[in-house]
Amino acid sequence: MAEGDGVVTRGIRIRLDGTERATDIVALHKWLEREKPLADLARIDQLRITEQSRTDEAGTPMGTGMDIVVAVLGGAAGALFQGVVDQVRRSVEAWQANRRAVEEGDPPQVRVEPVQPDDR
Structure with missing residues (x-):
């Protein structure tokens, strides 16, 4: 693996409001995995989409969020x-518009x- 390959350098957190x-x-x-621009980046290992337990500001897991x-x-x-x-x-x-339409x-x-990366 070349230097920098697979290393997270930036991240985006997607947090639902708790009523989900x-x-x-x-x-x-x-939905995100099927979005073409994101899927294309994932296919060439420039992007990864994961789920992780929600933490409070002290880094402690919060329930099952x-x-x-x-x-x-x-x-x-x-x-x-x-x-x-x-x-x-x-x-x-x-995704929100689609969910609103079908549910x-x-x-x-x-x-x-x-x-x-350290803030996740």
Whole structure:
């Protein structure tokens, strides 16, 4: 592996507001994986989408809450990062619109925020 390959240099945390159904995290995660620009980056190992236990500000796990983390990998992360943030935000908005159309009730509110690898 070349230097910088597979190394997380920037990340994006996607946090649902706590009103989500148990299936919302899984559905949003799968939605993001199918979004072509994100899928293309994942295929060439420039991006990874994972779920992780939510933590409080002290780093302690909080209940069963989960966040989705989009990690931009390798040396190209700096140049790609803002475009990936914008794409993730558009993808989340599309998922919310789709969920609203196919399920009863409003979808959860979602925060999309850049984080440093250590802040996740």
